[in-house]
Amino acid sequence: MSKLNQHEIIPLPTDIGALANRINMSTRKEHDVVNKSVSLKFAVALRDGKIYRQGIQGFYHVFKTVEMLIQQELQSDSKSKIGGILSKFWDERVARTEPLTKDLLYFYNNDPKKFQHPIRKEQIEFVDHIIETYKEKPHILLAYCHVMYLALFAGGKIMNSKLAKATGLFPQVDGQTTEQVSKYGTNLYQFNIEDDQILRASYKRDYELATRHELTEQEKLDIIEESKEIYRRNADMIRGIEKHNREKITNKLSYKVVVYGYYIGILISTFALIFFVRRLINHLF
Numbered sequence: 001m002s003k004l005n006q007h008e009i010i011p012l013p014t015d016i017g018a019l020a021n022r023i024n025m026s027t028r029k030e031h032d033v034v035n036k037s038v039s040l041k042f043a044v045a046l047r048d049g050k051i052y053r054q055g056i057q058g059f060y061h062v063f064k065t066v067e068m069l070i071q072q073e074l075q076s077d078s079k080s081k082i083g084g085i086l087s088k089f090w091d092e093r094v095a096r097t098e099p100l101t102k103d104l105l106y107f108y109n110n111d112p113k114k115f116q117h118p119i120r121k122e123q124i125e126f127v128d129h130i131i132e133t134y135k136e137k138p139h140i141l142l143a144y145c146h147v148m149y150l151a152l153f154a155g156g157k158i159m160n161s162k163l164a165k166a167t168g169l170f171p172q173v174d175g176q177t178t179e180q181v182s183k184y185g186t187n188l189y190q191f192n193i194e195d196d197q198i199l200r201a202s203y204k205r206d207y208e209l210a211t212r213h214e215l216t217e218q219e220k221l222d223i224i225e226e227s228k229e230i231y232r233r234n235a236d237m238i239r240g241i242e243k244h245n246r247e248k249i250t251n252k253l254s255y256k257v258v259v260y261g262y263y264i265g266i267l268i269s270t271f272a273l274i275f276f277v278r279r280l281i282n283h284l285f
């Protein structure tokens with residue numbers, strides 16, 4: 001596909017009826033909260049692979065769950081309404097389970113057991129929430145198809161360019177730049193096509209054309225509500241990681257205080273004993 005011409009861009013930013021624009025307009029506040037929170041933590045994660053991998057692990061479980069449900073819809077014999085809509089716009093090239101698996105294998109030294117199942121409370125609750133809400137309202141999958149995937153072409157681009165310079169995250173390899181080495185662990189942001197922006201534009205266009213007339217107003221409202229929930233739960237996952245790391249540091253500190261306290265206690269008792277024995281000897285002789 002060559003570059004899209006201006007008149008081929010659907011939806012136009014001024015099209016206030018387009019579902020994608022309605023989602024973006026209604027979630028500005030929630031996006032700003034998560035944007036600030038991710039940006040702050042990301043600055044730390046750029047220097048510490050253990051924090052970076054905790055972050056992408058959360059996204060992995062969300063993408064994996066959503067993509068499992070998308071496949072379920074697409075492959076069912078009697079295609080549901082949502083399956084029909086998905087078949088008009090879903091593009092396998094945007095799927096992220098496989099690229100994220102590669103990244104996590106890179107950051108967890110090829111050990112899939114370390115990330116296969118969600119362990120943090122917020123990640124487990126997020127996955128359960130997707131499955132449960134989907135059972136009642138399968139159309140909420142379309143909220144994920146917009147929010148989680150278009151994030152990759154906007155914020156994701158910015159994050160990828162910072163990762164390409166993150167010397168603290170990737171090893172120095174002779175004859176290769178950090179940008180080249182970073183490719184092994186940043187598949188999340190790679191689409192292996194010449195121009196990501198063309199994929200983004202065609203995905204957005206097909207999403208709009210497929211959803212414009214097929215969904216009821218109530219379904220669109222449910223999707224907008226779910227989009228807010230996605231931002232809130234992403235923010236919760238980030239807070240969960242932060243809390244976990246804070247507790248780890250505190251536990252380490254209290255462990256040190258207990259251990260050092262123990263040795264200092266022994267030292268003080270020994271000095272006190274020596275002092276006491278000397279005074280006793282002086283007193284006796």
Ligand code: HEM
Pocket residue numbers: 020024031034035036038039146147148150151154155156158159231234
């Ligand atoms: C979990 C985190 C995030 C999610 C789910 C998310 C999601 C989104 C979505 C759905 C859009 C609209 C895209 C479109 O309609 O084409 C967007 C736009 C954008 N996001 Fe994020 N985002 C996240 C974090 C971030 C972060 C950390 C940054 C900054 C580093 C960022 C920067 C942007 C920018 C610059 C835009 C484009 C705004 C515009 O064109 O008006 N986002 N994001």
